[in-house]
Amino acid sequence: MEVSVKTPSSDGEWTVVLPSKGRQGRRRKPKPKVHQEEEQQPWKSDDLEVDPQRQARLKQKMEISMKKIETSEFYTAFLEQLKSPEVSDQIRLVLGTDTQLQMVMYGIGSIESYESPRFQLSIAILLKREFDWVGDSIEVFDPVLSATESSYLESLGCTVLSVNEQARREALKPTLFFMPHCEANLYCNLLEANWRTDRLCRIALFGNSFQMYEEQVSFDPEVISATKRIIAAQRITSEFAIETVSEDYFAAFHDSSWHFFSSGIDSELPLFVSEEF
Template sequence: MSGCSETTKFQVVSRKKRHGRKQHLDHSLDLSKKSNQPEINIDHLVQKITDAVVTIKNSPYKKILLKGLKDSLKTLNVDVVPIIVCYGLGNFSENKCAQYQLAALLTMQSLYESKVHIYDPVFYSKEIEVLKKFGLLIIDNNEVGIRKSGDNLTLFYMPHCFKGLVANVIYANWQIDLLNNCILLTNSFNEMADDVVTDDKQVKDSVELIKKIHPFTTEFVLDESFDNAPDAFHCTSIHVFSMDKLSMVPGDFWKPLIAPPFNQNEIDHEKRQD
């Protein structure tokens, strides 16, 4: 049975207040722990995101996004997306592009009735409340992209995300069966593979891993034109790893990778030393 339909529906989830201490995300960069958070009107932000979903629904970009998803699933011979994992959305209470990126996420959630897991260390506590109202599941620690697809097809949604996180997702799924169960909706691999002008070792390692898998990737370029926020989906593509292409890799291709290209602990350690 296909989970895909042309009707886009979503529902704001009403939640009872829980007594007791709130659970915060455990990470050194987690802004939800800080006391100097901006004033956020939750109802106003919910309405703003709801309006953004309607804008996406009525825009030409919706057709572009849905066609890219349809073509991607056809390449993998599947018709549903049971799980979506979103990293790096940013502070959508302050950023217009992030609001429309979230609206696109909610559109996909509704389309496939997907279970959506989301994390960004910069989320404010009230942004987290808003995400929960839309039925999204908050990841309780910073995985830094280290999550396996397992037996379920997983769409990793990382709009304009740091190359290290994209490479870490690839690292975590570095075997044929796992990558075949991954869809990466993020910056174009074609763009990232050309971007190597840096002295940062982690960025270089990340780009090298993306370049390594790039020849065996099928990329569906999404039209970047979205009038309401031109930068929201700039240079964004859907990437899939079909069994046909993965079966063409050299014999020693899948040898275990020593470590993830991007190591947040190293960066945190350097910051503590400064």
């Protein structure tokens, strides 16, 4: 049987979600292995040299991207949704007594090579500018990042992580995980690392629609294994799908949602973990 839990690709097709290696990630062919290197390990970019000319070109491309997003109807709608009572209430719950969410960005992709990662990064930077509740430092990790891209990200005030956390960061503080179009295993890793009510409720997650994963589920055991936490988390997830508004932003943001995880389920959470895992 064909693997049929899918992740959205730039053309709107749902393509196979199983993790694989490579520089870009989208439009990849399925690989039989579901769990790639799951251990957290030190990471260094493959190309060690920062190229000042490439960095200057990247800066230009990012400026164009930011300007385009900032003046778009898409961004207006994006902000309206975040400011709506439904979503801002959720953010308040994640904040609790804290004033800021720290942002961790996984799987941004190659900002030098592709427009979608540039649009996604632009949104993250603009969020930081727009909302006081977004913390100042953005931590970023994607194994495809070049030394030039990392250096540019640092110049924007981001911190590029030197460890591949496999998205297993524990939300000890309120955290916004910005994970646009990541593969399912990364969302699962994040959930697994935080599978306690007092941690899940500290998470705001921007990424592929969990609802979509549930709708696309298959009987393939590997796929079930790669998505089981997402499916289980559905019971405690409040999801707010974003509108791409125009074709220009479809590739970067289609089938993306904000996700929040409700608390008050202390007795239920361990129960359904042991039932299903």
